[in-house]
Amino acid sequence: MTNTTDTIVDTTKVSTAPATPIVPLPxxxxxxxxxxxxxxxxxxxxxxxxxxxxxxxxxxxxxxxxxxxxxxxxxxxxxxxxxxxxxxxxxxxxxxxxxxxxxxxxxxxxxxxxxxxxxxxxxxxxxxxxxxxxxxxxxxxxxxxxxxxxxxxxxxxxxxxxxxxxxxxxxxxxxxxxxEPARARExxxxxxxxxxxxxxxxxxxxxxxxxxxxxxxxxxxxxxxxxxxxxxxxxxxxxxxxxALTAKHRNVAMAAAFVAAICFPFTQTNDQYALIGANILIFATVALGLNVVVGLAGLLDLGYVAFLGVGAYAAALVSGSPQSTIGVHFPFWAAVLTGALASLVFGVVIGAPTLRLRGDYLAIVTLGFGEIFRITMNNLNGNSGPDVTNGSNGIPNIPDLEIFGFNLGLSHSVLGHELTRSGNYYLMMLLFTAIVVLVFRRSAESRIGRAWVAIREDETAATAMGINGFRLKLLAFALGACLAGLAGTVQAHVSYSVTPEQYQFAGSVPPNSAFLLAAVILGGMGTISGPLIGAALLYLIPAKLQFMAEYQLLLFGVALMLLMRFRPEGLVADRRKQLEFHETGQLDVPEDKSLPEGATGVAKAGA
Structure with missing residues (x-):
């Protein structure tokens, strides 16, 4: 038996020589x-x-x-x-x-x-x-x-x-x-x-x-x-x-973003564009709630839009609509609490038996819940089941909200500018979005948020370190459902009606579960601004390009493939995701002095 020694030379070292320009110009x-x-x-x-x-x-x-x-x-x-x-x-x-x-x-x-x-x-x-x-x-x-x-x-x-x-x-x-940009002077x-x-x-x-x-x-x-x-x-x-400046002056940046968002309805002369802005905020708020479940806790929920529907239906039933089968009219604050609380209860009821599953199994169960919700709302029509939701007709004629005598359905003059119905709902939804952002930010920076991230990265290791995975996952599920229900209460009044067809897994019109999940992934999981940007893009593009409705899902799939190929961490990614998706995976190897300069040798002995 003879021993031989082979030398492997690492040729993957990056050269500092500039690339040859495509166009041969000085x-x-x-x-x-x-x-x-x-x-x-x-x-x-x-x-x-x-x-x-x-x-x-x-x-x-x-x-x-x-x-x-x-x-x-x-x-x-x-x-x-x-x-x-x-x-x-x-x-x-x-x-x-x-x-x-x-x-x-x-x-x-x-x-x-x-x-x-x-x-x-x-x-x-x-x-x-x-x-x-x-x-x-x-x-x-x-x-x-x-x-x-x-x-x-x-x-x-x-x-x-x-x-x-x-x-x-x-x-x-x-x-x-x-x-990396050069260091700027102070x-x-x-x-x-x-x-x-x-x-x-x-x-x-x-x-x-x-x-x-x-x-x-x-x-x-x-x-x-x-x-x-x-x-x-x-x-x-x-x-x-x-x-870097916004991180240094975080409170100033948050205030500037809020002021800029408040100014938006005053820049629009067409009520239709203000309505698009209000719907974008609803979509973005729900996406931020889903970001708690997917981005922080790492739970793949494919039926999340059902929680939006639970909040919307709960608010519609107590809104005083003539078609409501309950026949009650709650004030605004009570209707909001009813929708949020109903979604929270459903989140706990659905999450308790299903969150012991992981990965694809959990995704399949949540997908089934989303479809069960839509079918149930369609069957509660008095024929297939109790008459609660009017079946496929839904609950129409939902009256506009009135807060402290301020009717959001009427136009109002503010600083010489006429604020329309859509502008009123936009500003109210902006307040809800600010609340959701605050809840998300505080949750992510707390001990619970760090525990969610640990579960997302490796649930087995987190459990070994003493983290109660089931309890914290259920908490994330319930919090995400509550935030979606909060947005659903406003959506019911903005759209005047709620129907089962609005809450599907996939469709040409957002929000639906597929678009919500895509908004989180596109914007950047685990971040605050990422889902807001992703939701704005995914709602605005279909709304402005209605002539391409037949090819929307095709283009949507192509866009997702391109995103996963070139920027899997999303448009706004945190440092952890950037390192995760762009690390080289190569280990540093001691340099062999016997090899030429710039090469790395690894001695490998074999029989």
């Missing part, structure tokens, strides 16, 4: 090309893009951008600022603390996507490219030139030679990985507070603009430019700096 020429292309695309928005007003947005005016031209202008200006900041211009260096090149590429891609979509939509709806005016070609050529210049810039991070996609797709994917407290206020003010403006888009073409362009622009701002390091 860095200075590439940056100049990106600057010139962005400027040309911006100038093109002041020229006419088409000759007829049949395309929405009136893109026929020279010297006054409108519709999709405004989105191209904003994207071009942002890309231009990022590109110019790479020259080290004093006063613009703060724009890119995390890297100067990746934001340029992402911004240029957003401009190209928005402009290309606009040109394609004009050609498709008006019958050919002959309907395009010179301004459209100028902006399109400028956007393409900006992308070419951005692709010629070196990457912001060390290059990995083992990347299987070293060319265009790898270059774009590399731009999506942001380095600013006075008043300046940091002003930055926080400006950040939330910008967020309010973007959100209000997205809801107020009047036609689908403009909303699709808004999604393109906002998606790439938000990613570019994130990769530039600005969002991390803003997050």
């Amino acid at each position: 860095p200075a020429a590439a940056r100049a090309t990106a600057v010139a292309g962005s400027a040309v695309a911006l100038v093109g928005t002041f020229l006419a893009w088409t000759w007829t007003k049949e395309f929405p947005g009136n893109l026929t005016v020279t010297g006054y951008p409108g519709g999709l031209q405004v989105l191209t202008l904003v994207g071009s200006l942002l890309t231009l600022l990022f590109a110019v900041s790479g020259y080290g211009v004093k006063g613009l260096r703060w724009l890119t603390p995390g890297g100067t090149n990746s934001p340029v590429l992402l911004g240029a891609l957003g401009v190209l996507g928005t402009t290309g979509y606009a040109l394609g939509a004009i050609s498709y709806e008006l019958g050919g490219v002959v309907n395009l005016e010179p301004g459209a070609y100028v902006s399109g050529a400028g956007a393409l030139l900006a992308v070419i210049g951005a692709l010629g810039l070196p990457v912001d991070q060390p290059y990995d030679p083992s990347d299987p996609h070293p060319h265009l797709w790898g270059r774009i994917r590399h731009a999506l990985t942001a380095p 600013l006075p407290s008043w300046a940091e507070i002003l930055i926080i206020a400006a950040g939330f003010g910008a967020g309010l403006y973007v959100f209000a603009y997205g809801i107020g888009t009047e036609y689908s073409e403009l909303f699709i362009g808004f999604l393109i430019v906002t998606g790439f622009g938000f990613t570019a701002v994130t990769r530039a390091g600005l969002l991390k700096r803003l997050s």
Whole structure:
């Protein structure tokens, strides 16, 4: 028997050499090309893009951008600022603390996507490219030139030679990985507070603009430019700096967010858009309640929308509706407590026998509960069962709430602005959302919240450390159900009626269990702002793109697959999730001095 020694060389070490640019341009020429292309695309928005007003947005005016031209202008200006900041211009260096090149590429891609979509939509709806005016070609050529210049810039991070996609797709994917921003110099407290206020003010403006888009073409362009622009701002390091400031001034940030949300109904002149805002808050509040169950405790609940239905039905039965089979009329506070308490009781009743299950078994049982609730509400019609819920007809004609003589169903003048019915319910739901956020935050930071996280990570280990897993899981289930019931009481009055079809596992109209779970995963499990952002996106997009209702579930599935592939931790992820989903899994190996510099040797003996 002879022993042989083999040497294994680790070749996965990341090289600090920059990647070969896709476009063979010197860095200075590439940056100049990106600057010139962005400027040309911006100038093109002041020229006419088409000759007829049949395309929405009136893109026929020279010297006054409108519709999709405004989105191209904003994207071009942002890309231009990022590109110019790479020259080290004093006063613009703060724009890119995390890297100067990746934001340029992402911004240029957003401009190209928005402009290309606009040109394609004009050609498709008006019958050919002959309907395009010179301004459209100028902006399109400028956007393409900006992308070419951005692709010629070196990457912001060390290059990995083992990347299987070293060319265009790898270059774009590399731009999506942001380095840590440079340490910012300390600013006075008043300046940091002003930055926080400006950040939330910008967020309010973007959100209000997205809801107020009047036609689908403009909303699709808004999604393109906002998606790439938000990613570019994130990769530039600005969002991390803003997050650091909000963490430092947490109470100020919470107050600024609340004030910005209060201002939203005063920015809308159409009652329909304020109603969308109210429904988004209902959806977001329920998603935040589900985040207690899924994000903190790690319990996969596929029938969570049933708790929303329990609260809604309970409030409808005591609302004084002529079709209510109970025939009572509770005041507002009593109706809210009735809905929340009914959902809490159902949460305990359902959770007590089922929470001894884990994983897929628990998910199947909760899915069954959601379907049982819907079928039961449909059968309590006086024929198949007792006459309680009017069966498939539901409980219509739910009267508007009245709080201290203030009727939420009537318009009121506040500071010279007419606040409509939808605005009234939006502000009341905003108060409920603030309460739910406070409950979630206090729960997550308490001993119980840390115990939930321990159960989520490893229930067996948590039990071995003395944590009563069943009791704490039941508490999470009951708390999540109570928060959903709280939102359900408002939903019943906002929609005037409740029917069994509103509370399904999946459907084309949220809220339903599938969309609620997706909102938590999309936004970021275990965070506060994540489910709020995810719920806003998942409700707003179907509401604005109703012409794509037939393909909604298909697009929904594709979006989830892309999310799981490229950002499994969600849009707003905590530090734990980022490390969990992006760790390399490689162990550090002592360097073998006998090998060439930069290589690692591992001696492996074999017979």
